Amino acid sequence: MLKRLLEMPIRQRLPLSIALIVVAIAASMGLFFYAQAYQSQKATTVTNVEALAKDQAARVKGWVDDKKAQLAAEASNPFIAASVRNFRLAIASDGGDLASVRQAYVLGNPLPKADRQNLQDAGDGSAYSAAHKRVHERFRKELTQLGYYDIFLFDTQGDLIYTVAKEDDFGQNALRGELGASGLGAVYREAASAAPGEIAVVDFAPYAPSANAPAAFMATPVFDGLGLRVGVLAIQLPNEELSAIVNRASALGDLGDMYIVGQDGKSRTYSRFDGRFEILQQVRDVPFIKALKAGQTGLFYGTEGLSGAQSLALTVPLDMGFAKWVLVTELDKSEYLAHLMKLRNRIILFVLAGVVVTIVVSTLGSRTITVPLRSFVRSMDEVAAGDYSKSVGVAERLDEIGLLGRNLTAFRDQLAKAEALAAEREEDRVRQDRVVKELSGAMRSLASGDLTRSLDEPFPEAYEELRQDFNATVETLNDLMGSVVENATEIHTRAEEINSASDDLSQRTENQAATLEETAAALDELTSSVRAAADGAAEVEAVVKDARNGAEESGRVVTDAIDAMSGIKRSSDEIGQIIGVIEDIAFQTNLLALNAGVEAARAGEAGRGFAVVASEVRALAQRSSDAAKEIKHLISTSSDQVDSGVSLVNRTGDALADIVERVSNIAELISDIASGSQEQSVGIGEINVGVTELDKVTQQNAAMVEEATAASTTLKQEAANLQGLVARFRLRGGVGHAAEVSVPVLQFSRSAARESTTRAAAAPRVSFETKHAVNESAWQDF
Secondary structure: OOOHHHHHHHHHHHHHHHHHHHHHHOOOOOHHHHHHHHHHHHHHHHHHHHHHHHHHHHHHHHHHHHHHEEEEEEOOOOOHHHHHHHHHHHHHHOOOOHHHHHHHHOOOOOHHHHHHHOOOOOOOOOHHHHHHHHHHHHHHHHHHHOOOOEEEEEEOEEEEEEEOOOOOOOOOOOOHHHHHHHHHHHHHHHHHHHOOOOOOEEEEEEEEOOEEEEEEEEEEEEEEOOOOOOEEEEEOOOOOHHHHHHHHOOOOOOOEEEEEOOOOOOOOOOOOOOOOOOOOEOOOHHHHHHHHHHOOOEEEEEEEEOOOEEEEEEEEEOOOOOOOOEEEEEEEEHHHHHHHHHHHHHHHHHHHHHHHHHHHHHHHHHHHHHHHHHHHHHHHHHOOOOOOOOHHHHHOOOOOOHHHHHHHHHHHHHHHHHHHHHHHHHHHHHHHHHHHHHHHHHHHHHHEEEOOOOOOOOOOOOOOHHHHHHHHHHHHHHHHHHHHHHHHHHHHHHHHHHHHHHHHHHHHHHHHHHHHHHHHHHHHHHHHHHHHHHHHHHHHHHHHHHHHHHHHHHHHHHHHHHHHHHHHHHHHHHHHHHHHHHHHHHHHHHHHHHHHHHHHHHHHHHHHHHHHHHHHHHHHHHHHHHHHHHHHHHHHHHHHHHHHHHHHHHHHHHHHHHHHHHHHHHHHHHHHHHHHHHHHHHHHHHHHHHHHHHHHHHHHHHHHHHHHHHHHHHHHHHHHHHHHHOOEEOOOOOOOOHOOOOOOOOOOHHHHHHHHHHHHHHHHOOOOOOOOOOOOOHHHOO
16 A cells, blocks of 8 residues: 555555645644643633522522512511401301301302402302402402412311312312322421411322312411411412523523423423423433432433433432422533534634645646656657657756756658658659549540549649649530530420420311301301291290289289288277277166165165166176177288288289389380390301301411421431430530430320320429520420
């Protein structure tokens, strides 16, 4: 390994050596400073924790002392002694039994358990309720202001004669039973025999009347103005207030915790963190909890905390007189060493930065030696490979590497001169061979008729004129043969067009002659038809005149029918009016009969006969009204049908009038047609004579077209022979061999001409660019 390290390239060995030295020095300094900072941070943290624990212990003792002072001051108030005596007298007045009081304020309390203290008067008219009403509001306000859970008043026999909360302990005796076995019973018994101003306190324990919630009690004796003991005043301490005092320390950070634990290992306060533990819950046996159970307190560094993380724990004993508590302060190691961790990270970054800077500086320093050496070695490799064109970069340096470079430059120049002479001779031979090879190939192409090849790559200066002369010759031949090919193609194309046009013209001329013959025959037939049509038109004109006279007579008959139907309609309307009058009379009769029936009903027995007559009259009037309505309906239906008949007759009259008018028009038109037919017959005869003359001229044109077709066939064959001669040349622009096609000699007949015409309409022909355009439009016009 050491040998490999010593044989490393200088550009790697030198920076690596310097970097290792710097890393070793920086790491040693970093570890030293970190150790010093760690010890300093540890001492500072311990000092702060001890001060914090001492301050919080004083706060806890001060809180207990404040509660004792408040209780003593309250007990010395004559109001308390008077209240105890008044409650005792009221109970005696009500029979001397607390059962009825307990029934009224606990068992029979109409309010929920949590709101029992809001009942000031049970409303039973007892002396106790009257006394309770006078003092209860004052005790309830005191409870709220001082933050107590409950306030208790006992008489000298141990009976609990008053509480604010009215829980299940109210009305029981502190010397016996469940209450006597509780913490409240214990504190009563101690206070019952205490001197004035003495305070009895019991530690937190589950209290059954408060649903087994943790409860601690204080009590003191109550004396009247004469110094006579009248009872005991007790309070139930609030749980949350003590926990709030302990957890209020801001120096705990986000992860630290402070709580009170008894020597039994059970907590006396809540944890700052939900779910970790509750009051009187057994705390997990971490090392410092085990120690305080054994009576050992102090500093525990780097131990496991209740959170499971590495912590610093300080346990401080609290001798409260009534109990031995331990104040536990727990700090999370990752939190109180956070600043130290930042310092450690900065030291690591500093060391890394120093290493990087050292590597960069050492690398740059070593490059002042290794780069020139690499350049010298590269120059030697180039000279050894025969590359003498590049300069030796280190030749101008003033050190030993520069001297080596200058010697290498002199050696390189001598080798270059020797190789330059040999290369020049070889280059002349290669240039000559290339010229001969390219010129020989170009001549072979020219001999084979290929005029597209030229010598594009420049020749050496001595042979460049030969290349230019060859290219000029090929260019001249290419232009000349190109013109010949284009003219031959143009002649062939035009010959084909002339041949095709002549054949088409011959066919059309023959068709025209046949058509003229058919036209002449058709005109003869048309003349006979027009004459027959003129005679028929004259006969139709007479028939139409008779029809017009009959239509006019029918119109007069329809007019008389319209007048008769109008009279029927007027009669129907008058009958309808009469029926309406009859219907009104029937309605009035019905109404009178109804009124008569009403009056007969009022008359009683005397009008019964009149009522029967009125009923019959009413029925008769109703039937008359129904008959009138039915007749009216029939008349209305008849009137509607008459209206419909009148309308139809009117429409018939209008239709006949229109027929008369149209027949008159037809008669006039037929008369005009007869006259026109006579004139057409004369005109068609003259057209027949002209068509006969046109047929003679067409026959003569057909003979001339046959002669033109024969001449164009000969011209096309000669053009095909010319194309075959020039097709062996290959020219630039795609003309030459690309145009070498077989051109058949066409047999011109009328059927072939028709097929040529059809193919020419269906498929486009190939067109060639020409320099000597013939008059194309002349053939189209022809």
